[in-house]
Amino acid sequence: MTPLYLSGALRKLEADHTGDNPSLMALAGAAIADWLLERYRGCRFGLLIGPGNNGGDALVSTRHLLDAGQAVHCIVPRQRSSGSPQDAALLATPGLQVSRTAELADCDVIVDGLFGLGLRTLDQSMIDWLLSVDALGKPVIAIDVPSGLDADRGIPKPYALRATHTLSMLGLKPGYYTAEGRDFCGEIHDFALLPHTAPRPAADAQLIDGRPSCTQLVRRHASHKGTHGTLAIFGGSTGMTGAALLAGRMAVRAGAGKVQLGVLDQTLGVDPLQPELMIRSATELQADPGLDLAVIGPGLGQSAAASSLLEHLLKSTLPLLLDADALNLVAAKPETRQLLRERTAPSLITPHPAEAGRLLGLSTQSIQIDRLDAAKRLGEQLNTSVLLKGSGTICADAAGLSINASGNGALGSAGQGDLLSGLIAALWVQGMPAIDAARLGAFVHGQAADEWRASNPNGLGLCASELIDPIRHLLNQ
Ligand SMILES: NC(=O)C1=CN([C@@H]2O[C@H](COP(=O)(O)OP(=O)(O)OC[C@H]3O[C@@H](n4cnc5c(N)ncnc54)[C@H](OP(=O)(O)O)[C@@H]3O)[C@@H](O)[C@H]2O)[C@@H](O)CC1
Numbered sequence: 001m002t003p004l005y006l007s008g009a010l011r012k013l014e015a016d017h018t019g020d021n022p023s024l025m026a027l028a029g030a031a032i033a034d035w036l037l038e039r040y041r042g043c044r045f046g047l048l049i050g051p052g053n054n055g056g057d058a059l060v061s062t063r064h065l066l067d068a069g070q071a072v073h074c075i076v077p078r079q080r081s082s083g084s085p086q087d088a089a090l091l092a093t094p095g096l097q098v099s100r101t102a103e104l105a106d107c108d109v110i111v112d113g114l115f116g117l118g119l120r121t122l123d124q125s126m127i128d129w130l131l132s133v134d135a136l137g138k139p140v141i142a143i144d145v146p147s148g149l150d151a152d153r154g155i156p157k158p159y160a161l162r163a164t165h166t167l168s169m170l171g172l173k174p175g176y177y178t179a180e181g182r183d184f185c186g187e188i189h190d191f192a193l194l195p196h197t198a199p200r201p202a203a204d205a206q207l208i209d210g211r212p213s214c215t216q217l218v219r220r221h222a223s224h225k226g227t228h229g230t231l232a233i234f235g236g237s238t239g240m241t242g243a244a245l246l247a248g249r250m251a252v253r254a255g256a257g258k259v260q261l262g263v264l265d266q267t268l269g270v271d272p273l274q275p276e277l278m279i280r281s282a283t284e285l286q287a288d289p290g291l292d293l294a295v296i297g298p299g300l301g302q303s304a305a306a307s308s309l310l311e312h313l314l315k316s317t318l319p320l321l322l323d324a325d326a327l328n329l330v331a332a333k334p335e336t337r338q339l340l341r342e343r344t345a346p347s348l349i350t351p352h353p354a355e356a357g358r359l360l361g362l363s364t365q366s367i368q369i370d371r372l373d374a375a376k377r378l379g380e381q382l383n384t385s386v387l388l389k390g391s392g393t394i395c396a397d398a399a400g401l402s403i404n405a406s407g408n409g410a411l412g413s414a415g416q417g418d419l420l421s422g423l424i425a426a427l428w429v430q431g432m433p434a435i436d437a438a439r440l441g442a443f444v445h446g447q448a449a450d451e452w453r454a455s456n457p458n459g460l461g462l463c464a465s466e467l468i469d470p471i472r473h474l475l476n477q
């Protein structure tokens with residue numbers, strides 16, 4: 001995992017290095033120019049120079065590009081506030097073309113040094129100007145943050161340039177990886193600027209950017225199905241039995257020792273494609289004393305039977321994963337919510353943003369505006385570990401926050417959440433702590449989708465069931 005820093009921590013780090021020689025800006029400008037020369041030497045560069053330090057980074061890199069004999073055109077849409085002698089000297093450099101309007105059509109590459117961490121909400125004239133830059137369709141290299149994007153939360157304020165590459169200065173930011181960040185940042189490059197040994201503030205979150213360890217799952221010789229956990233999955237009401245089947249099939253293939261489905265639709269007797277699944281009525285299964293962990297939610301519905309099943313499980317001492325309609329029932333009924341809060345056994349909830357909104361009494365949009373904060377608040381208010389789904393899935397427990405870097409928009413299809421709940425529960429029942437199972441499950445689910453996307457570039461038509469075997473393969477690597 002790689003640390004992520006909110007802008008407050010980065011400001012503090014910057015302040016700790018104010019008197020450094022060379023300055024952070026000098027280091028940033030040189031690193032940006034080196035990167036540009038490696039990729040785009042010989043191109044005509046159009047640099048957007050903003051009024052603060054983001055623009056300062058761009059100006060320093062301009063000097064390096066000119067020294068390297070490159071054709072550079074600077075656009076300064078607003079007066080730089082510092083107006084320092086260094087700025088004046090840079091802007092007067094022979095060979096440098098400067099204008100205040102978007103004379104960018106002749107450039108091959110646009111370097112966005114307008115606004116970074118110091119962004120405030122854009123006014124309409126700036127939005128219009130950025131729209132005209134986007135409309136040119138040129139590659140955009142963003143310095144630190146694509147202009148207009150909130151680096152902490154991954155949302156445009158209210159518009160942002162869409163970058164092809166983002167060159168991150170000093171530390172990676174959560175907003176690159178969650179909400180809309182991935183669509184705005186393009187490929188992200190980490191320019192740490194400081195030596196690895198330099199003291200750093202505590203990270204605000206961690207990025208899950210590689211597969212978390214699976215070693216504790218590796219099968220010992222003297223093990224048997226009982227040591228690999230007995231998992232119950234409750235759901236599958238009429239018309240939604242497929243959700244329970246998806247979760248169950250995934251759980252079997254992710255290594256759970258025994259998987260039992262407790263379904264509300266009594267007509268489902270066997271899964272011919274996964275005959276290892278034991279299918280029983282929910283009422284019968286809930287009384288089974290041999291269970292190690294339960295999932296409730298896939299295809300559950302919100303009937304009276306679903307509600308009383310949920311209450312029974314919340315009162316039990318079983319570790320419990322709650323998904324889908326189990327979450328909607330918690331949101332709708334204060335007494336059910338209270339049961340969740342009072343649990344002493346571990347719980348994990350896996351809401352998508354709309355379910356998270358219902359649980360917090362907020363709109364879906366309010367959740368998406370600050371996903372890290374929403375995940376943290378859900379955990380605190382409901383006394384549970386949390387996995388908040390969506391682009392940049394967030395895992396939260398009392399120990400902290402992490403953001404999953406894998407996955408893509410092809411996962412936006414019904415059934416993927418059911419698959420994920422079966423996967424996480426299977427890892428959890430085999431002995432991983434809930435939050436580790438959530439991180440590993442989210443990562444390999446996304447990784448399988450990324451591998452699929454590599455040969456299906458537009459991302460259309462990925463079915464949840466197609467990922468079961470690739471996920472099993474990834475867990476065994
Ligand atoms: N800390 C670090 O990690 C490091 C920082 N570094 C670099 O510095 C960057 C941060 O620099 P920064 O603090 O000067 O902020 P920045 O993004 O240039 O913007 C502030 C300026 O923009 C203006 N402005 C803002 N919004 C506006 C709007 N909507 N419309 C119009 N104007 C607007 C704002 O005006 P004001 O609000 O003051 O009126 C102010 O003048 C950071 O992203 C990285 O590139 C690296 O060099 C080294 C490590």
Ligand SMILES: Nc1ncnc2c1ncn2[C@@H]1O[C@H](COP(=O)(O)OP(=O)(O)O)[C@@H](O)[C@H]1O
Pocket residue numbers: 324351352388389390391392393406407408409410411412413414415416417418419420445446
């Ligand atoms: N753009 C995306 N990037 C990464 N993961 C995504 C993206 N879109 C959806 N997902 C993942 O796909 C799954 C969808 O789950 P959910 O919305 O609950 O679907 P359902 O309940 O219909 O099965 C979640 O794991 C979610 O995080």
